[in-house]
Amino acid sequence: MAPKLNKTDSEFIRAIVHEKAGIVLEEKKSYLVDSRLNTLARRLGHDSSARLVEALRTTFGRGLQDKVVEALTTNETSFFRDVHPFEGLRTQILPELLKRRAAEKRLTVWCAASSTGQEPYSVAMLLREHFSAQLAGWSVKILGTDLSTQVIDQAKAGRYTQLEMNRGLPAAYLIKYFTKHDADWVLNDDVRAMVEFRTFNLLDPFTAVPPCDLLLMRNVLIYFDLNTKKMILDKVRRVLRPDGHLFLGGAETTLNIDNGYERVAGNDTTTYRPRSSWSDAAPASRVSKLATLLPTSGDRL
Ligand SMILES: C[S@@+](CC[C@H](N)C(=O)[O-])C[C@H]1O[C@@H](n2cnc3c(N)ncnc32)[C@H](O)[C@@H]1O
Structure with a gap:
């Protein structure tokens, strides 16, 4: 051993x-x-x-x-994970949002920490399945990012094992949107092309992030300490449009971490959006423990 x-x-x-x-x-x-x-x-x-x-x-x-x-890193994910957020998107959030955006005809979705891509592809399939006619002629951008190049490469390939397919993907979607390649399933090009994948570390500045209508940052805050959560939620608040929606994982909340958000309770799911009356405090900063464990010459990193 x-x-x-x-x-x-x-x-x-x-x-x-x-x-x-x-x-x-x-x-x-x-x-x-x-x-x-x-x-x-x-x-x-x-x-x-x-x-x-x-x-x-x-x-x-x-x-x-x-x-x-x-x-x-823990890359656990699945198609339509937790069901309710996607039901919320379908029944309430997207119908309302598309009405609000009818004049500008632009929709931007960011899946931050998207792992192997099931989450942004679930959004893409949902848009295809239920809002195709309404979105004709729109500019729809779905961005999937993750720290890990390995998972981003898998996401770009859109190739999944039978086991990954069995987790959350409705059978009708499998038949309609995937093609069998040997033992795996590959997402069809038209849906794959709807999502742009990039590596991105949530600790980095959000300067290249476009204003987002929907921001899914699910099941990643749980891994961070309080200061890091504060710092990231602060940056998220600045890229989320005032009437946009932030989706967090079932075990995550902004409560007692960032008071600049308000909860939006929907029929199927709860989301968060920037509080309109919020006046900014200074963003939190992080403390480096690694610096204290390495030689100070600075030439080892
Ligand atoms: C448990 S998965 C969640 C995937 C998906 N959002 C979901 O809910 O199914 C967490 C992902 O967060 C990514 N991650 C962890 N720390 C990150 C960071 N600092 N910046 C960007 N991604 C990070 C990991 O690589 C991993 O793929």
Whole structure:
């Protein structure tokens, strides 16, 4: 059995992941860190995760750190995950929003932390299925972003295993929008072309993000500490249009984190939007623990 990481190495890895992705890895989950790092270590030609950590402490450049972060992200997702947000979109949110945007004929959707693409593709299929006629002649932009290049590459390919298809995708959608390729299913080009995928770290400035009508940032805030949540929600508030909707995961909320949002309770789902009377406080900032664990010469990262 490969040797486990010692406490110092574990702390170092957790600091890298926090610094680069904002993700807090709990100490009690070190078995998970160990096993994923071991897999990565072997893929990169090291004989154990401890050797990989040694390399991390000495290697120049960000490449290796990025690989470690990617290996330690949780990419769990599925088509039409949790059902209700998509029901809310279909029955209430989109009908209202499309009326409001009827003059400008423009709709922008951003799935931030979109993992392997099931979420933005679910939005694309839903638009196809229920709003095609209404959206004829519109400019519809669906953007899917994630920190991990690996999941973004899979998302771009739009190729899914039978197991991934079985999770949440209605049978009628499978027949209509996918084609079988060997043992997998590939999303048809016309739907695939509706979504643009890019790598993007939510810790980075949102300067290139367009104003959004719908912003799905689901099941990612849960991994961050309070300051990181505050910082990201603050940036989100500035790109979300005043009458737009922010969707969070079932275990996530803006409550007690960012008072600049109001809850919008719908029949099927709850979303958030910027509070019109909100006056800005200074955005939160993050503290780097990694800086304290690395030599100060600055030439090792
Ligand atoms: C659990 S998945 C959620 C996927 C999808 N939103 C859903 O709800 O089904 C979380 C995703 O967040 C991404 N992620 C984690 N930290 C991130 C960060 N700092 N910036 C961008 N994406 C991040 C991970 O790579 C992962 O794919």
